[in-house]
Amino acid sequence: MANPEKGKEYGTTTPEPGNNDSFVPTTGTSSPDPEKVAVDIGAQIAPAAENEAQERQYQGLNWYLVCIAVYVVTFMYGLDNTIVANIQAPIVERFGAVEKLGWLGIGFPLGSSALILPVGKAYGLFNVKWLYICSIIMFLAGSALCGGAPSMNALIFGRVWAGAGGTGMYLGVLNILSISTTIQERPLYMAITGIFWGLGCILGPVIGGAFADSSATWRWSFYINLIIAAVCAPVFLFILKPFHPRPGVPIIDKLKLIDWVGVALNISVYTFFVLVFTFGGAQWAWNAGGTIAYFVLFGVSLLAFVLQQAFAVFTTKENRLFPVHLLHDYSQVLLYISTCCQATNIFIPIYYIPLFYQFVHGTDGITAAVRLLPFMFIVIFSCMFNGAVMPRFGHYWYWYLVAGIFSLIGGSLFFADVDAGTSNSKIYGFSILLAIGGGIAQQAAYSISPALVDSLHKVPDAIGFINIAQIGGMVISLTITSSVFQNLGFKHLKAALRGNGFTDNQIHAALAGAKSGIFESTSAQIKERATNAVVKAISDGYILVITAAALGTICALLMKKEKVFLMPTAGG
Template sequence: MSKWVWFSVCIGWCLGSLLYGLDTTIAADVQGSILESLGEIEKLSWVGSGFPMGSVATILLLGYCYGLFQIKWVYLGSIVLFEIGSAICGAAPTMDALIVGRVLAGIGGAGMYLGCLTYIAMFTSLKERSLYNALAGFCWGVGCILGPVIGGAFADSNATWRWAFYINLVLAAVSAPIYIFCFPRCDPHPNLIAKEKWKKVDWLGAFLMMTLICLLTIVLSFAGSTWRWQSGGSIALWVLFGLSLIAFSLQQTFAIFTTEEHRLFPVQFLKSRTLILFYFGTEAAGTGLFITIYYVPLYFQFTKDDSAIEAAVRLLPFITVVIFFIMFSGALLPMFAWYNAWYLISGAFILIGSSLMLRVTQTTHAAAIYGFEIIIAIGTGLSVQIGYSLASAKVKPHEVAQAIGFINVAQIGSVSIALSISGSIFQNMGFKHLQDSLAPYNFTESQLRLALSGAQSTLFSNSSAQVKELAIGAVTRTISSIYGLLIAAGVLMVMSAIFMKREKLQLTHSVAGG
C-alpha cells in the first residue's frame, strides 16, 4: 500500500487503541457521580470491572477470529460493538443497563486492540514490529492514564458523566472514513468459504472461557463484601468456578468437540517456558499500571479532598514516565534484545516503588507520592508492551495471531483480576478498618460501606474533624495495603526474569506478511 494509506491506517488503529485504553480506566473517577445518579452501591464496582471482564472473556475467541476471518470485517464489527456499548452506557437509566453497556464495550474494545496488533503483525517486519507495538502501547497507555482525567472533567462539568461515554460516538463518527476506505483487507484463509470458517471455531471452548472469566470476576467482586466468605452464595460460586476451570482445561487438552489445530487456547504454548514467563511478566506489568492508575487518585481524593479532576491530574508524573519508557523499550528492544534483562530491571523498579507505597500514610507529602509513582512507572513502562514483539518472534509464522491473543490475555486479564482483587481488598479491609476506628461512634454498616464510595459521603461531609481524621486514616491504611498486591507482581516479574533463558532474540527478519 502507499505511504499515505499506511499513515492513515496507523492513525486509525492508534485512535482505536487510545479509545480502548480510555474506556478501560475512565470509570475510575466517575463512580461517585454515577452512584449519585443511579444508586445501587452494591453494584458500583462493576462499572470498573465489567469492561475488562468483557474483554478478557472474549480475547481468545476474537484472536482466533482474526486468524481465520477477513480481518477488516472483524475490526469494523468490533468498532460497531464498542460504540453500541458506549451508547448504552451514556443513556443508561439504571445501573444494570450501565453494566451491560460496559461489558459490550469491553468486548468491542478488545477486538479493536487485537485488530491493531494483528494489522501490525501482518504488515510490518520483526525489526519494525517492536516500535509499532510500542506505538500501540503508547496510545493504549495514554488512553488508560488519561481516562481518569477525562472522566473526572466530565463528571465535574455540566455535561455530566454520561459524556464520558458519549464522546466515543463523536470520535468514531469523525474517524469512520479512515476505517471504511483506508483499512486494507487481509484474509488469512482465502480458500475457505465463510461456512467452513464458522465450523472451525471452537464454540464450546469459547463458552467455557466466558463462563470461567465471568464466574471469577463475580466471586472476587462479591465475596466478602456483598456476600460473606462463608455464605452459601460465595461457596457455590467458588465451586462453580473450580468446575468451569476443570471443564475448560479438559476440553482444551483433549480437544473435545474441536481439533488440536482449532482449539481456542494455544495449549502448545504451555510447553514453552519462555512464553509462559512472557505471560507472567506482562501480567505483572499490567497489574502495576492499573493499581496505580486507580488508587493514586483515590488516595488524593480522601487525604487532600481533591475533586475528581484534581485527583486525576496528580497522575501526570506517572503518565509522562510510563509513556516515555514504553517508547524507549520499543525503540531499543531490537538493538538490545536480551529480554531477561528488560524484565529483571522492570521487576526491580516495580518492587521498589510498591514497597515504598506500602508505607504511605495520610500525612505523606505529595512530592514523595509523585516520586514513588515515577519508580513504578519506569518498571511498568519498560515491560508492559514488549511481550507482543517477543512472543511473536518465538512462535511459528502461523501462530503469530495466537501469540498476540495469548499475551493480550495476560495484559487485559491482569486488569480484570487486579481490579477485582484490589476492589475486594478495598471493600473488605476498608470496612474493617473503618469499623475498628469508628467503633465508639455507632455508625451503621451501610454508612461505613457508603463512605468507601468516596470522600463526598455524608460520613466525611457531615462529621466532626476528629471523625473525619479517623476515617481518612482508616481508608489510607486500606489503600496502602493494596500495594502488597503490587509487591507480589514485582516479585513474580523478577522471578520470571531469573528463570528466562539468557539469549538475545534476532528481531530483524520478516514474518507473517511483513
Template sequence: MATELTRSTSTSVTNLGDDKEKGYLDSPALVTPALDPEKGSLNTSDPEADPNTPVRPYGKFKWFLICIAVYSTAFLYGLDNTIVADIQASAVETFGSVEKLGWLGIGFPLGSIATILSIGKAYGTFDVKWIYIVSIIMFEGGSTLCGAAPNMNALIIGRVWAGAGGAGMYLGVLNLLAINTSLRERPMYMAICGLTWGLGCILGPVIGGSFADSSATWRWAFYINLVLFAIFIPVYFFVLGSYQPQPNVALKEKIKTMDWLGVILNAGLYISFVMIFTFGGTLWAWGSGRTIATIVIFAVILIAFCITQAYSICTTPEWRLFPGDFLRSRTLVLNYVAISAQATGLFVPVYYIPLYFSFVHGDTGLEAAVRLLPFICFVIFGALLNGQFLPKWGYYWPWYVVSGVCILLGGSLMYAAVDVNTPNAHIYGFSIILGLGAGISQNTAYSVAPAKVPPHRVSDSIGFINAAQLGAIVIALTITSTVFQNVGFSNVQQALEGLYFSEGDIRAALAGAKSEVFTSISPEVREKVMEGIVEAIGNGYILVIVAGVISLICAALMKREKLFMEASAGG
C-alpha cells in the first residue's frame, strides 16, 4: 500500500480558495519536497513526499549539533535586538552625544530591515550554507566594532552593521529549518526558533544591564557574541551541508539576477524614515527645512520603490526584490500584517517596562531588566503552546484572536492604569497578559507562509514575513522613541520651569544617565518630573493598543482553513 495525502476537509487543508483561483498556488506547493541524501539537496521530483517524513540528509547526532548551532545564532540575533535597552545610560556617560541616543535602539533593526529582502533573495539564489556563514561573520564584525567603539558614531555604525549581518543570520536559520524539515514537523522547529529568538530579545536587557553594572562594562554586552560564535565554528564549517537552490545556474548569472536598484531604494526608504522621526523634534524642529526635505526624500524613494517593483524596472518579475505577487494572496497579506502587530506587542514592553522601573524605583540596569521576568515567562509559554498545538489543530486564525485580545487588553492597562504609584504586582499582571499575547502568535506566520507557496519560493516567503516583523520593530521603536523623547522633554521641561536646567540636562535625564536634574531638585519637583516621564512612557502603549486591534481585524478576515496536511494509508 502506498502513502498518499488526503484532501478531505477533516485531515487536510480545505483548499486555498482565492490563492488557487488566481494561479498563485497549486497542490504541490503544500508538499515539502524530499532531500536527496547523497547530494544534500532538495529532490523536487517527488510530489507525493510524505509530510510526516523527515527530509534531512543528516544522522540524528549531526542534526542535533546543527540545531544547537543554528538556534544559538537565533538567540544572538534576538539578544542584540534589545541588549542596548539597559546600556544606553552607560554609553551616554562614556561618550556623551545624548542627542544620538535613539540610534542605539533603532540602529540594529534598521540594518536588518534595510537588507532583509535582498538577503532573502540571496538565499533563494546562492548556496544557503555560505550566505549563512558570511552573515554570521558580518554580525560578529559589527559586534566587535560596537565593543571597541571609540565614540558614539562608531557604536551606531557597528549596530547597523551587526543588524545587517544578523538579519542574514536569522534568515539563514529559518531557511535551513524549512529546507531540512517536513511540513508536519516544521511548526515545532519554527516554534523553537521563535522561542530562542524571543528569549534572546527578552534577556537582552537583563544581560546588557548585568554587564553595564559590572566591572566588565557595557562593552562585553557585544564581545559576548564572539565567544558564543567561536564555540560553534566547527559545526558551521564542517557539519552543516551545502544546499544550492539553483544548482544549474552559473555564479555570474546569479549575480546579474539580483535587483540591485531595489536593494538601494529599500535601504534608502527605511533610513530616511528613521531620520525623520529620530532627528525631528530633537536635533531638528518639525517645521525646519531639513525635516521637510527628509520627508520629501522619503516620499520620493517610496514612490520610486513601488514603481520599480510594480513594473520590474532593471529586473524581472521573478527577481524583483519585493515579491509583489504575494500581495494577491489574502492569507500571506493578513499574516504579514498580523505578525507586524505581534512584533509591536513584543518590543514596546521589552524596552519600556524596564525603563519605567528604572525611573520610578531607581533600579539599576539589571534590577530593571529582572522586572521583565513575568513577561519573559509568558512569552515563552505562549510560543511553546503555539508550537505544540498549531500543527495538531491546523487552524491558525484563532491564535491571532487570542494574541489580539491579550495585546489589546494588556496595552490598554499599561496605558490607562499605570502611574508612579501603581503597585508592582499590578504591572507584573499587566505584563503577563502582554507576554501571553506576544508569544502565542509569534511563530504562526513562519509556519503558514512556507506552506502557502511552491517549494522554490520558500525563501521568498520567509523573507516576506521577516520583513514584516523587522519593519514593525523599526517603525514601533522609532515612533515610541520619538513620542517618549518629545512628550517626555515637554513634560519634564514644564515640571522644571524656572529652575534653569539646560536642554542637554533634560535630554540626559530622559536617557536615564546620571543627570543633575535628579540630584539637585526637591522631592516635590522630582515627583512632577517622574509623573511627566511616566506619562511619556504610557503614551508609547497607544501603539500596542492599535496593534491588538489590527491583530483582531486580521484574524476576522482570515480563511477558516485547516492548513497542515496529515498522511493516511491508501491503496
C-alpha cells in the first residue's frame, strides 16, 4: 500500500477520512498523466518537493512564454505519434518497398520505447535545460531527415531518430513544469500537458492527410516541425533557466551511474523483435535463415537483458534500468499487462480505420482522417472521464473490466462484421465501442501503480514501469499487426486475383494503397475482388485487438478488489 508520508512530500495528497493506509498524489485526466512528474527527477522526488514553499520560478510574460513553448512541443510529440497514419499510401507510391510499410508507424514509438528509461534517468543526473534542448534538436534532425528522405530506408531511420528525440522532449516537458511550478498549481499544468498531447494525436492524421493531398506533399508533414520549433527556440535558449539535479558531481561520475549494458540490451530487444516481424513472411519466408537468425538474436537479447537486470550485472540494483522489484508485485504485473492491452486497442484502429476508407471508398487523406475523429474524440473524452470519476470512488478493477468488455465487442465486430459494403454508421458505431474500451482505462495505471508501492523512492520506478508498458505495447501491437496485414493481405489478394496475370510485386504494391495499378486500371469486377481481399486483411488485424481485450478482461477479473484513495485534479 502507499506510504502515508507521501502526502508530506508531495503536498498534494489527502487520506480518506478514517483510513490512512492507501492513497496517491493527484492524478491527471488525459495523457500524459500528471503523475509522470515523478519521472522528472529520475530516481529522486526531492527537487520538486523543494519548490513547495517557493514562488514559481517564472513570472508574468516569461511564464506565459515558457508554458506556450513547452505545450507546443508536447503537441508536436503527440502529432508525430499519429502523423503517418494517413500518408502511408503516397510514401509507398513514391519509394515502393511496400514490405517496409509497417516501419512508418513502428519507427517513432520504437525510438521512444528504446530510450525512455535511460533518458528518464538522465534527467535525474544532467542539466535539465540542455538535455531538453538536445532532445528537441535530435527530434528535429529526425524530422528533417524524414522530410528530405531520398529512400524508404532513410525515412524509416528518420522516424526512429525522431522518436528517440521525442521521448526526451516528452520527459523534458514534465521536468520543466515540475521544477518550475509550486506544488499547489502543478497538477493543473500537468493536466494541460495531457490535453495538448491528445490534441496532437487527434490532429496527426488530419494534418498528415492535408499535406499529402496538397501541392506541399507528405514531406511537409515532417518539415512543419522545424518551423514550429524555430518559433519556440528563443524561449528555450534565452528564457528557460538551467536546472542541475546533482550540482557539483563531475560528468564522468554521472555517466558511471547509467546502466549502459542495460541500455544496449534494451535497444537490442526491441530492434530484433521488430526486425523479426518486419522481414518474416514479407521479405523472407518464416523458415528462411535470415528470419531464424533474427528470432535467435531476439531471444538471446531478451534472455541476456532479463538476466542482466535480475542479477544487476555490470550495474547495481539501485541503478539498473528496469524496475525488477515491481515484477514481484502481483498487482503491478496485472497493471503492466493491462496497460499494454489498452495501447493495443487504441493504436491499431488509429492506423487501420483510415486505411479502410482509402481502400474501400477511395477517399483522400484528409477525408479518411476526418472519419477517424469520432474514435479519437471518444478516446480522449473517456480518458478524461476516468480521471475525473475514478478518484471519487477509489476502486479501479472494474474500469479495466469495462474497458476489456467494450474493446472485445468492438474488436469482434470489426473482425467479423466489416466488409467493403459496411456503412459509415456501422464503422462509427464499432469505432465508438473500441474508443470507450481503449480510453476509459488508458491512463489509470499512472495513478494506481504509485499508490501500490511501499515507499516514496519507488514511485518513479512505478511510473517508468507503466511508461514502458504503454509505449512498448504500442510498438508490439503495430509490429504484429503490420506483419498480419502484409502476410495475410498478400495471401488474400493472390487468391482473389489468381488467373489474371498479376505478379507478386504487383500484388505487394496493391497493399500500399488504392492508387496502385490493380485498383486504378482494372475492371470493376477485379477491383471489387481486390478491395474485398484487402478489407479482409485489415479485419484480420483486429484479431490482436480481440486477443488484447480478452487478456485485459482476464487481468481485470484477477485484480484485487481493493480501494485506492485518489484526489481528482482541476485538470480537464
